[in-house]
Amino acid sequence: MSRIRSCIVFPLFLVLLLAAVILSIHIGSVSISAKDIVDILFKGDRSNSVAYNIIWKIRLPRIVLASLLGGALSLSGFLIQTFFRNPIAGPFVLGISSGAKLFLAITTIIMTGLFNQMPVSVTVIASFVGSLLSLLLVLLFTGKVRSMSILLVIGIMISYICSAITDLLINFANDSDIVNLTHWSMGSFSAATWQDVYISAFIVLPTLLIVFFASKPMGAYLMGEGYAKSLGVNIRAFRVLLVLMTGILSSCVAAFAGPISFVGIAVPHISRLLLKTSKPILMIPASFLCGALFCVLCDLGARTLFSPTELSISTVTSAIGAPIVIWLLISRRRRNED
Amino acid sequence: MKTDKLRLDSLTVGYNRVPLISDITLSLAKGEIMTLIGPNGAGKSTILKSITRHLASIAGTVYLDDKNMRLISGTDVAKKLAVVLTERIRPEMMTCFEFVSAGRYPYTGSFGMLTAHDKEVVKGALEKVNALDIADKDISQISDGQRQRILLARAICQEPEVIVLDEPTSFLDIRHKIELLGILSDMAKKSGISVVMSLHEIDLAQRVSDRIVCVKGDKIAAYGTPEEIFSDDTIKRLYDIESGSFNALLGNIELASPSGEIRCFVVGGGGCGIPYYRALQKRGIPFAAGILPGNDIDLAVAAPLAKYVVKTPPFMTASPGDIAEAKKLIDSVDIVIDCGCPAGELNCFNSQLLNYASDKGKTIVKSLAELEEAEL
Numbered sequence: 001m002s003r004i005r006s007c008i009v010f011p012l013f014l015v016l017l018l019a020a021v022i023l024s025i026h027i028g029s030v031s032i033s034a035k036d037i038v039d040i041l042f043k044g045d046r047s048n049s050v051a052y053n054i055i056w057k058i059r060l061p062r063i064v065l066a067s068l069l070g071g072a073l074s075l076s077g078f079l080i081q082t083f084f085r086n087p088i089a090g091p092f093v094l095g096i097s098s099g100a101k102l103f104l105a106i107t108t109i110i111m112t113g114l115f116n117q118m119p120v121s122v123t124v125i126a127s128f129v130g131s132l133l134s135l136l137l138v139l140l141f142t143g144k145v146r147s148m149s150i151l152l153v154i155g156i157m158i159s160y161i162c163s164a165i166t167d168l169l170i171n172f173a174n175d176s177d178i179v180n181l182t183h184w185s186m187g188s189f190s191a192a193t194w195q196d197v198y199i200s201a202f203i204v205l206p207t208l209l210i211v212f213f214a215s216k217p218m219g220a221y222l223m224g225e226g227y228a229k230s231l232g233v234n235i236r237a238f239r240v241l242l243v244l245m246t247g248i249l250s251s252c253v254a255a256f257a258g259p260i261s262f263v264g265i266a267v268p269h270i271s272r273l274l275l276k277t278s279k280p281i282l283m284i285p286a287s288f289l290c291g292a293l294f295c296v297l298c299d300l301g302a303r304t305l306f307s308p309t310e311l312s313i314s315t316v317t318s319a320i321g322a323p324i325v326i327w328l329l330i331s332r333r334r335r336n337e338d
Numbered sequence: 339m340k341t342d343k344l345r346l347d348s349l350t351v352g353y354n355r356v357p358l359i360s361d362i363t364l365s366l367a368k369g370e371i372m373t374l375i376g377p378n379g380a381g382k383s384t385i386l387k388s389i390t391r392h393l394a395s396i397a398g399t400v401y402l403d404d405k406n407m408r409l410i411s412g413t414d415v416a417k418k419l420a421v422v423l424t425e426r427i428r429p430e431m432m433t434c435f436e437f438v439s440a441g442r443y444p445y446t447g448s449f450g451m452l453t454a455h456d457k458e459v460v461k462g463a464l465e466k467v468n469a470l471d472i473a474d475k476d477i478s479q480i481s482d483g484q485r486q487r488i489l490l491a492r493a494i495c496q497e498p499e500v501i502v503l504d505e506p507t508s509f510l511d512i513r514h515k516i517e518l519l520g521i522l523s524d525m526a527k528k529s530g531i532s533v534v535m536s537l538h539e540i541d542l543a544q545r546v547s548d549r550i551v552c553v554k555g556d557k558i559a560a561y562g563t564p565e566e567i568f569s570d571d572t573i574k575r576l577y578d579i580e581s582g583s584f585n586a587l588l589g590n591i592e593l594a595s596p597s598g599e600i601r602c603f604v605v606g607g608g609g610c611g612i613p614y615y616r617a618l619q620k621r622g623i624p625f626a627a628g629i630l631p632g633n634d635i636d637l638a639v640a641a642p643l644a645k646y647v648v649k650t651p652p653f654m655t656a657s658p659g660d661i662a663e664a665k666k667l668i669d670s671v672d673i674v675i676d677c678g679c680p681a682g683e684l685n686c687f688n689s690q691l692l693n694y695a696s697d698k699g700k701t702i703v704k705s706l707a708e709l710e711e712a713e714l
Contacts, residue, residue: 085428085429087430213448215449215450216443216446216448216449216450219440219450220440220443222429222432223427223429223437223440223492224423224425224426224427225425226392226421226423226425227421227423227425227427227440227492229391229392229412230390230392230416230419230420230421230423231412231413231416231440231441231443231444231496232411232412232413232414232415232416232443232444233412234412272430272431273431275431276431277431277432277436278429278430278431278432279436281449281450
């Protein structure tokens with residue numbers, strides 16, 4: 001049964017992703033014809049230098065980055081849902097994005113104070129370091145706390161503390177200094193470069209591979225810790241691995257695109273509904289692909305819906321993702337009542 | 339000598355290094371069922387969790403096949419020992435087949451792919467618990483009884499030599515309790531799998547187990563065969579039963595007998611009196627019963643419930659003294675209940691008593707419906 005579904009769902013995701021990529025290359029302030037796309041991408045035709053530059057320097061890196069980070073975000077959502085055994089959890093509940101924002105705020109204020117500028121590379125590094133710091137904090141608790149719900153509350157509390165400090169800093173900062181911060185917290189794939197793509201790929205792809213190799217214990221973990229342990233899974237190590245992988249993936253997203261909301265919650269669940277299984281070995285690639293597809297489409301929406309004004313990516317993902325989450329909650333309850 | 343599958347050697351268990359029960363020494367042979375009984379909170383689960391290594395034991399050793407379990411790897415333990423836990427399972431989008439197949443974990447490769455043999459074992463396990471028909475159902479949509487069987491199938495398909503079950507029958511109705519214990523008993527006898535479990539139903543424990551462990555206080559209160567454990571007041575002491583009674587031999591439970599002066603006399607015997615004794619107990623009416631031979635089934639219920647029981651030795655008819663005693667009791671009440679016990683050679687005294695009662699102008703109640711309306 002699930003085998004037949006996989007045979008339909010995976011090719012479907014791939015075809016749709018390819019279509020979304022081509023559509024994203026085609027649509028924009030300058031529309032590029034299908035013929036030009038093929039010529040430029042596959043024949044290396046440089047005769048139309050404007051189109052060539054738009055594709056290779058602007059649209060393609062942006063699309064690739066969106067699919068990489070979208071996949072990463074969705075996968076980290078799947079991991080955190082596995083970890084909490086709660087399908088409504090999202091990767092940023094652990095306080096990762098607020099940690100990133102706090103660290104970014106501090107760095108921005110120091111950088112503008114000292115050098116009067118805030119280079120993009122520093123933004124990326126600062127938010128990544130901030131995410132990892134809050135992740136480290138969560139990991140310290142993961143080892144000690146036995147109850148999942150307490151850990152969830154700790155994550156939320158860390159978020160609040162970080163937000164409080166961030167707000168305090170913003171109160172005393174010049175508006176011009178924190179433009180960067182506001183821009184970051186809206187989330188966007190704009191201004192993506194190939195360098196961003198390479199670095200993200202360097203982080204995301206190996207993590208994806210590690211996660212994939214951990215799919216067997218993950219399947220056992222789904223039954224509950226007691227059963228997983230009785231089957232020989234080292235629970236403590238496995239929990240740390242899960243949180244670490246989630247953290248690295250979502251930190252990478254936070255660093256390069258900001259805190260994108262709802263993808264991590266909604267997309268794994270959509271994949272689960274489509275595949276009608278929880279098997280990690282299927283769910284890991286499926287969430288990644290579905291996340292990539294979802295983000296490429298949302299980014300296309302963000303770019304084009306109100307062009308020339310570009311929306312933040314979270315605006316689009318929230319507008320689509322929030323109703324999905326509400327629908328999931330209601331249909332879940334209905335299913336449980338049956 | 340028979341080798342022990344599982345042996346606990348002066349084990350001390352507890353939480354956070356605080357000993358709860360100490361000096362537990364037990365052993366279990368192949369194909370035997372050992373049941374832990376005892377009051378709530380006595381530490382049955384704590385002992386089971388320490389055996390399955392979900393809880394670190396404080397002192398002592400658990401031996402699995404004569405090997406110290408502390409020195410065996412998790413996967414090797416998983417191939418010999420499987421568990422059915424009380425923890426709630428709520429996986430989403432998982433069929434019963436998928437759930438059960440997770441028991442193959444210690445045998446599958448690094449991606450957990452099932453071979454044809456694995457699938458056969460899973461099917462066999464489902465068959466053993468009569469759950470083949472629900473194999474493709476979602477695990478969140480089956481009943482409690484079915485879930486418990488699926489949990490057991492998961493343990494079975496781990497192909498263990500020992501299965502540890504923590505209160506496998508709670509939340510099940512009586513039919514499913516009997517069914518589950520039947521499966522366990524079969525499994526132990528036919529497949530030689532040893533079973534350790536905790537049960538709340540002492541009457542069922544008595545019937546299914548080869549060994550009974552009574553857990554109470556900081557020690558094992560008693561340990562032995564059901565015959566040994568259920569022969570005396572052990573159960574009453576184990577559960578501190580002060581009101582009510584538990585008949586160890588029959589597994590019969592009665593509530594406390596009503597107090598006060600007796601208000602009626604029940605002429606019963608041969609099981610006919612049992613519904614009357616219980617009806618009177620329910621309404622809180624103290625009563626006397628008789629005359630019952632020592633081997634009468636009525637006695638098992640009358641003895642704990644009635645204020646007085648006039649008894650004769652087993653297989654004997656009543657002596658004049660017994661009859662006089664019964665008549666004296668009848669004199670002191672207004673109502674006499676005739677349970678309609680068939681009359682035979684040995685219990686001719688019953689009709690004698692009933693005649694005496696009607697001569698004395700006592701109200702004779704002849705059915706439960708009449709008893710309902712009688713002024714008592």
